[in-house]
Amino acid sequence: MNALRTLLVAVTGALLLMPLDTFAATKKVIVGFRHAPADHEENLVYGARGRIKRIHRHIPAIAAELPEEEIARLKKDPSVAYVVDNIKFTLIRPVEPLSVPSPEYVDSWGVQRIGSETAASRGFKGAGVKVAIVDSGIDYNHPDLKDNYRGGYNFVADNADPYDDDSQSHGTHVAGVIAARDNGTGVVGVAPEASLYAVKVFGANNTGGDMDTVVAGIEWAIDNKMDVINLSIGYSGDIYSVYPDYFKPLKDACDRAYQAGIVLVAAAGNDDREIVSVPAAFDSVIAVAATDQNDQRAIFTSPYASSYGTKVELAAPGTFIKSTVSGGGYALLSGTSQAAPHVAGAAAVLLSSGIADANGTGGRADEVRARLDGTAKDVGDPGRDKYFGWGLVDLSAATVPQETHKLHLERKGRSPKRDAQSLSLGQGSYSLSLKNNGLEGVVAFANKGKRFRYLRPYSFPFTSPSQEVTFAVTLDSPQTTLAFTPRGDTGTSADITITKLNP
Secondary structure (H helix, E strand, O other): OHHHHHHHHHHHHHHHHOOHHHOOOEEEEEEEEOOOOOHHHHHHHHHOOOEEEEEOOOOOEEEEEEEHHHHHHHHOOOOEEEEEEOOEOEEOOOEOOOOOOOHHHOOOHHHHHOOHHHHHHOOOOOOOOEEEEEEOOOOOOOOOOOOOEEEEEEOOOOEOOOOOOOOOOHHHHHHHHHHOOOOOOOOOOOOOOOEEEEEEOEOHHHOEOEHHHHHHHHHHHHHOOOOEEEEOEEEOHHHHHHOHHHHHHHHHHHHHHHHOOOEEEEEOOOEOOOOOOEOOOOOOOEEEEEEOOOOOEOEOOOOOEOOOOOOEEEEEEOOOEEEEEOOOEEEEEEOHHHHHHHHHHHHHHHHHOOOOOOOOOOOOHHHHHHHHHHHOEOOOOOOOEOOOEOOEOOHHHHOOOOOEEEEEEEOOOOOHHHHOEEEEEEEEEEEEEEEEEEOOEEEEEEOOOOOOOOEEEEEEEOOOOOOEEEEEEEEEEEEEEEEEEEEOOOOOEEEEEEEEOOO
16 A cells, blocks of 8 residues: 555656646747736736746736647636737848849948948947847957947847857848948948947747747847847738737837837838838838839849838848858848848937937937938839838938927917917928927918918817827928917917928
8 A cells, every 4th residue: 555655646746747738738928918917917827837938027928838728718817918929030031142243232332322421421420329139149259340249138048148140140240231340341330330239039040039039139128228229020911910919019019119219120021022021010110121222122032022011111222231240251141131220220320410309208219210201312102102111211311410490389368379489491391390288289371482471271280288299391482481379278388399301
């Protein structure tokens, strides 16, 4: 009997030690909660026989592995907002050229094409701006990168060594486009004095890339107060267009980063289809398409070409881009992964130029975005189009000192007309930002020539007391006077910032 009891205890102990997978198929998921995870939320996951991989810091979610039969039950808990698959992302792989290009491609042609050299001559090189490259890491010993490298983190191995061990040196190539040093050798980046941070979320042999890992990388960028995030990564936009909630953890993380004042830039994809990859498809992210040396949509080795669609916001060079690779060398690669860092570098240059927080949000991400959009070279159909967005990013135009005007409108109890504020502007395109403080609306009028007739009235009804509105207006006359009249109760007000978009 004692021997039998001993055997039963041993068998029971062995069963307790057997892995979860022995009893049921498991799935890697991200569990979102209605409040930040605490003991109760963690216990819910453990109670569902789950293994916790990561508790996120900036979104209310836990990455875990759960038995499939427990997932449906967990979704019914009132504290659970969602349970989604921990989708695996991929690097948007560049296309290696099949033949050696002509000498005009050998140097940093893309950097020159977007006006970086002009911006540098004005003293704007990205100094003091922190750029996080959420990618496969960086070769921080590369002679063109080591002086600008400032650190990072490896979320694949969970250590502080984010060295790039990718077969294509994907992250190192991206880093060179952004901030290769202007040291007389190799290549030069768009923002050659920017500070580079490697946020490694992809490892060798197709490791890493889970959505929770990418989210953790973005959270690291928020915690470490990055100014720009480059995301040359992607997942098919087809699923996002039909099931957007599948990507809610990543979207929430990108939204939080943008709210924190970080400029997010992502590759549109190399699929030659009218669908933009995730995360470029998110509203908080600048989606970048690729162009060739003729400022046309980039066609890579068949069947690859720059993806397109209504989400494309800007375009940048993406064919035969020479940049840094691990081991101290250089390589030519093509793809929207190469286009995106041109825009990320441009954002760093603009931030170093001292662009102001015009709408008082505490960050400058929206101003950088508006300036890049407003000064882009229109290379497609007039206005924004699905192949180039607003056009080819143009730092020579974006870094021209901007003409900015500020007006404070306030209802003082007199007639609205007596509370009006006016100013005269020259010909050109302007960005108007209105920050409401209780007004019901603002009515604007514009004149033509010297005679002040109220022509072309514009009405701006506010839908909330603290609403912020930004839009563009083009003035065709050599001199136009705008008059703004506040509508609302006594004591309510609004602030208007008017910035000229083109030189």
